[in-house]
Amino acid sequence: MAPTIKARRRKQxxxxxxxxxxxxxxRQGYHTTTMETVAEECGWSKGTLYLYFKNKEDLFFSILIEKMEHFSETLLSELKNSEGLEGKIAxxxxxxxxxxxxxxxxxQLVIAEQGKVMHSSDSGLREKxxxxxxxxxxxxxxxLKEGMPEDSKIDSSILAGSIVGAVNVHQLNWLMATDSVDLSHIKSxxxxxxxxxILPHENN
Amino acid sequence: MAPTIKARRRKQxxxxxxxxxxxxxxRQGYHTTTMETVAEECGWSKGTLYLYFKNKEDLFFSILIEKMEHFSETLLSELKNSEGLEGKIAxxxxxxxxxxxxxxxxxQLVIAEQGKVMHSSDSGLREKxxxxxxxxxxxxxxxLKEGMPEDSKIDSSILAGSIVGAVNVHQLNWLMATDSVDLSHIKSxxxxxxxxxILPHENN
DNA sequence: CTTTGAAATGACTGGTGGGTCATTATTTTG
DNA sequence: CAAAATAATGACCCACCAGTCATTTCAAAG
Incomplete structure (x- = not known):
């Protein structure tokens, strides 16, 4: 149990x-951000960053990978707690x-730096x-499939992808918009x- | 009419x-592509590129802007030639x-280099x-609105955005996939x- | 064939920023 | 408190590449 205290500080x-x-x-995008800037803003010096991350790419991918995990878990648990396909989609x-x-x-990172991911020089990180x-x-x-009838003609992976894509576009708009956007309207x-x-139905 | 011949070669x-x-x-992404490489592949020398484009960003944005225009026109004309909302969506x-x-x-450019666009140093080109x-x-x-009833509860701009986003995701999958993807299945x-x-209906 | 001016060239430069490492500061241990 | 181990520093190095410009090539005109 001795290493715990040091390890904890390191994690922190x-x-x-x-x-x-x-x-x-x-804020600035991957390429226009320098390690020097990151170091300053962190209150450390540049060299210190390299005690925690192998290099700039490692730092960048660590952000994406670790947060993506959190994001994914959050969504899945929400889905599991909802009943029926309609409920799950909502x-x-x-x-x-x-x-x-x-x-x-x-x-902003996920959307803007897709290219950085695609063209990364570290194939290991990219693959991951x-x-x-x-x-x-x-x-x-x-x-989603859990809420669908066995014989449904809908391809659940296409459904999932389409929803994610549709939501992404509007999130991007919201992120870039100068004027205010009504997120709840978009959501519903x-x-x-x-x-x-598109068929006329009673609305939620 | 004298300048035409020279001007035409220039355009070409x-x-x-x-x-x-x-x-x-x-193929390589914006940042890992050098003007030297572009020049070589074109069969010209580096300096020559600067006779046609102000700088690297100008070259890059020219590609996007000019092709986007073409893309946009193509889609719009297809939409205008289709009847009814269902027809237009299809x-x-x-x-x-x-x-x-x-x-x-x-x-690949549009999807991967979103970040390059967002964080461009040339605000004029970015705005454009x-x-x-x-x-x-x-x-x-x-x-799309042309095909919709006056009193429709559907927000046509959200519909348009959602379709574009949904399609984008699957296009991205297709572009990155190593194994083959059935595009026509996705389309339908x-x-x-x-x-x-998601309601069960007769399929097309 | 010569002249003239436009087109093309590519060696060169200057700024940049990722990554290193000898040195210094801090903390832990004995 | 001293010695050893660990953490932090930041000046420095160097690879890289966008953009330039003096020089050369080419083509058209006379």
Whole structure:
């Protein structure tokens, strides 16, 4: 139990760096952010960063991977607690918007730095994140499937992907918009859209 | 009429550069592509590129802006030629996938380099492209509106955005996938999803 | 064939920023 | 308190590349 105290401080420092770096990367983008800047904003010196992360890419991917895990777990638990396909879809959309408003910076990163992920020089890190994202959508689709009849003609993975994509676009709009956007309106519209399609129905 | 011959050659050269650069940017990403590489692949020398484009960003944004225009026009004309909301939605989805298969590189750029656009140092170019993208979705939503009843509860701009987003996700999957993906299956699933929602209906 | 001006070249430069490591500060241990 | 171990520092190095410009090539005109 002796290492606990030192290890704990290390974890804490690491987390501080991750949190600060996340904000800066989100604000300035990966390439225009320097390790020097991150260090300053953290209150450490540049060299110290390299005691916690192998290099700039490692720092960047650590942010994405660790937060993505949290995000994924949150969504899945919401899905499991909801009944029926309609309920699950509503919960999925709701949870994504909820997470967005609490984690603006993270979403800015995910959306803006897709290219950084695709063209990373560290194939190990890239693979890890890509796999994680695929697993994420797969698990969503499995959770949705639980609410679907056996003989449904709907491909649950396409459904999951479509919902994620539709939500993403509006999240991006919201993040970039200068004027205010009514998120709850968007939320209910999308939900109704996926449940009812364009056919005239009673609205929620 | 004397300048025509020279001007035409210039246009032609410019286009060759744009086309080649598009491929390289798509393959390697913006930041890992050097002007030297572009020049080599074009069969020109580096200095020559600067006779046609002010700088690297100008080259990059020119690709996006000029092709986006083409893309937008194509979609709109397809929408105008389709009857009814269902027809328009089907046409929109169809046209996007069609354009995708004919312009892989362009979509890779659009998806991967969102961050480059957001964090560009040239605010003029950035504004221009962002406005263009907003206009694009707005025009799509107006075109969809033509097929909608006056009193519809559906917000056409949210509908347009959602379709674009849903399609994007699957396009991204297709672009990154190592194994083959059945695009036509995805196409018909998405179409049916937006028209019917998740409710059991007769399928197309 | 010569002249003239536009087009093309590519060696060179200057700024940048990731990553290192010898040195210094701090903490722990004996 | 001293010695040893650990943490933190930041000046420095160097690879990289966008952009330049003096020089050369080419083509058209006379």
């Amino acid at each position: 420092h690491r987390l501080e760096i991750l949190t600060t770096a996340e904000q800066i990367f989100a 919960a999925l959309i709701e949870a994504q918007f909820q997470f967005l408003t609490e984690n603006k910076h993270f979403f 994140l890509v796999t994680q994202q695929q697993t994420h959508v797969y698990e969503l689709s499995q959770a 519209q999308i939900t109704s859209l996926f449940i009812n399609g | 050269h410019r286009l060759e550069i744009l086309t080649t650069a598009e491929q390289i940017f798509a 046409a929109l989805i169809e046209a996007q996938f069609q354009f995708l298969t004919e312009n892989k590189h362009f979509f 492209l962002v406005t263009q993208q907003q206009t694009h979705v707005y025009e799509l939503s107006q075109a 699933q998405i179409t049916s999803l937006f028209i019917n929602g």
